Amino acid sequence: MKYLVTLFWAFAIGQAVCYLGGALQIGTYNFEFSTIVSLIIGVIVIIAAQFVSPKKAEA
Numbered sequence: 793m794k795y796l797v798t799l800f801w802a803f804a805i806g807q808a809v810c811y812l813g814g815a816l817q818i819g820t821y822n823f824e825f826s827t828i829v830s831l832i833i834g835v836i837v838i839i840a841a842q843f844v845s846p847k848k849a850e851a
Contacts, residue, residue, distance in 0.1 A: 799834045806830020 810826030813819070 795838055798838055799831060802830050802834025802837065803827065806833065 806826055806829060807823075810830070811821050814821045
C-alpha cells in the first residue's frame with residue numbers, strides 16, 4: 793500500500809511541477825511525458841528508500 797501512495801504522490805507532484813515549469817518557460821505541457829518521468833522518479837525513490845532505511849537488528 794505504501795508503494796501505491798508513493799507512486800500516486802509522485803504522479804500528482806510530477807504533473808504539477810511539469811505544468812508549472814512549462815508555464816514559467818512559456819512551453820507546452822505534455823501529460824504523457826510528465827507521467828512517465830514522474831513515475832520513473834517515484835520508482836527510483838522507492839528503490840533508494842530500501843537501501844537507506846536502517847536494517848532491523850537480529851536479537
